Amino acid sequence: FSLCVSVLLSTLVYCSLGQDGASLGVSPDKSQFFKYESVSLSCEVQGKSAGWRLKRNTVSGERSDCGRRWGKPQGSSCNVSLIPSHSGVYWCESGSGEHSNAVNITVHAFLSVSPDRSQFFKYESVSLSCEVQGNSAGWILKRYTVSGERSDCGGNWGKQQGSSCNVSLTPSHSGKYWCESGSGEHSNAVNITVHAGAVILESPALPVTEGDSVTLRCRYQGTPSDLTAVFYKDGSLIRAESSGEMTIPAVSKSDEGLYKCSSSKGESPESWMTVTAPSPVLSMSLPAPSPVLSMSLPRLLCSLLVGSPYLLVTIILLVKGCRSRTQGETRVPRKTHQDQLGDRVEEE
Structure with missing residues (x-):
C-alpha cells in the first residue's frame, strides 16, 4: 500500500509541475504589491528552459507575453515594475502548450x-x-x-x-x-x-530604487535660486555644491536617511529619503528540490482540481487496487470439502 501512495504522490507532483516539471518562481515571494514596486518572475524548468515564456492575463482581459509592452526579459526571468493595470494571473507556458503553476498578483x-x-x-x-x-x-x-x-x-x-x-x-x-x-x-x-522659511530641500517624496540617479536641490524662495548650498545626511556634512544641487548618480541602500541643506539664506527642514532594493534575478542553476517533500498541500489540491478526468480515474483505480491487494493478503482461505475429508483421515 505504501508503494501505491508513493506512486500516487509522484503522479500528483508530475501533474502540478507540468510535463517538463515547470514552476513559476516569484521574488519577492508575495502576491500583493504597491505601484512602482518591482517583481522578478522566473520559469524554473527541469531540463531545458528554452521555449518557455512568461505570460499573463490581466484583470482587464489582456493576455500577452513578457517583453511585449510590459516586463523586461532577462534569461529565463522577467523583471516587472508594477502598476495597477498589471494585476492579474501569471504563468509559464511552453511552445507546445504545457503550463506551469499560476500566480495571482495584485497591485494595490x-x-x-x-x-x-x-x-x-x-x-x-x-x-x-x-x-x-x-x-x-x-x-x-x-x-x-x-x-x-x-x-x-x-x-x-x-x-x-x-x-x-x-x-x-x-x-x-x-x-x-x-x-x-x-x-x-x-x-x-x-x-x-x-516650510514658512526661505529655504527648502527638494527631495523625492516617493521611494527611489537602488541604481537610480537622484538629484537633491536646495531651493531659495527668492532670487537668485542657485546659491551655494551645503548638504547634510543624518546630521553629518556631505559636501558643498556651488550649483545649489547635489546628484547621486547611482543611489544605494546606504544613501537612505534624513537629508537637509543650508545656504547663506537659511536652512531647510529635514526629509527622509527611502531607497528600495531592486528585485533579485532568480538563478536557474540551483538544484531541483525533492518533488514530494517540496510540494505544498495547496498545489497538490490544485493539481487534483485541474487534472484530467483520465488522471483522476487512474488514481481512484490505483487506490482501490491497492486496498484490494492488502485485504487479499490478510484474508484466511476457507477450507474445501476435500480438505475437510483429509482432516478426518488424519485424525483416524
Missing part, C-alpha cells in the same frame, strides 16, 4: 504626489492622487497633520477632482497623507512638510 492602491517632493513653500500647490486598480470610487484622500487633526480632502482643505486632491498649502498642512477605501484598505503614506 497607490498615493502619487505631483510634483514628487516632500517639502514645499507656503502657498505652493500639490496634487495628490489615489491610483487604484479598477474602480477608484470609494477611495478618499486623508491626512493626519502635525497638530493631530485627521480629516478628508474636500472638508476644510483641498479640492477633490476625480481621484485627485489639489491642495494650496499652508504650514498647518504639514503631516502624513494616504488613500483609504470605505472598507479600511490603505495605500502607501507620504509625509509632506510646508
Whole structure:
C-alpha cells in the first residue's frame, strides 16, 4: 500500500509541475504589491528552459507575453515594475502548450504626489492622487497633520477632482497623507512638510530604487535660486555644491536617511529619503528540490482540481487496487470439502 501512495504522490507532483516539471518562481515571494514596486518572475524548468515564456492575463482581459509592452526579459526571468493595470494571473507556458503553476498578483492602491517632493513653500500647490486598480470610487484622500487633526480632502482643505486632491498649502498642512477605501484598505503614506522659511530641500517624496540617479536641490524662495548650498545626511556634512544641487548618480541602500541643506539664506527642514532594493534575478542553476517533500498541500489540491478526468480515474483505480491487494493478503482461505475429508483421515 505504501508503494501505491508513493506512486500516487509522484503522479500528483508530475501533474502540478507540468510535463517538463515547470514552476513559476516569484521574488519577492508575495502576491500583493504597491505601484512602482518591482517583481522578478522566473520559469524554473527541469531540463531545458528554452521555449518557455512568461505570460499573463490581466484583470482587464489582456493576455500577452513578457517583453511585449510590459516586463523586461532577462534569461529565463522577467523583471516587472508594477502598476495597477498589471494585476492579474501569471504563468509559464511552453511552445507546445504545457503550463506551469499560476500566480495571482495584485497591485494595490497607490498615493502619487505631483510634483514628487516632500517639502514645499507656503502657498505652493500639490496634487495628490489615489491610483487604484479598477474602480477608484470609494477611495478618499486623508491626512493626519502635525497638530493631530485627521480629516478628508474636500472638508476644510483641498479640492477633490476625480481621484485627485489639489491642495494650496499652508504650514498647518504639514503631516502624513494616504488613500483609504470605505472598507479600511490603505495605500502607501507620504509625509509632506510646508516650510514658512526661505529655504527648502527638494527631495523625492516617493521611494527611489537602488541604481537610480537622484538629484537633491536646495531651493531659495527668492532670487537668485542657485546659491551655494551645503548638504547634510543624518546630521553629518556631505559636501558643498556651488550649483545649489547635489546628484547621486547611482543611489544605494546606504544613501537612505534624513537629508537637509543650508545656504547663506537659511536652512531647510529635514526629509527622509527611502531607497528600495531592486528585485533579485532568480538563478536557474540551483538544484531541483525533492518533488514530494517540496510540494505544498495547496498545489497538490490544485493539481487534483485541474487534472484530467483520465488522471483522476487512474488514481481512484490505483487506490482501490491497492486496498484490494492488502485485504487479499490478510484474508484466511476457507477450507474445501476435500480438505475437510483429509482432516478426518488424519485424525483416524
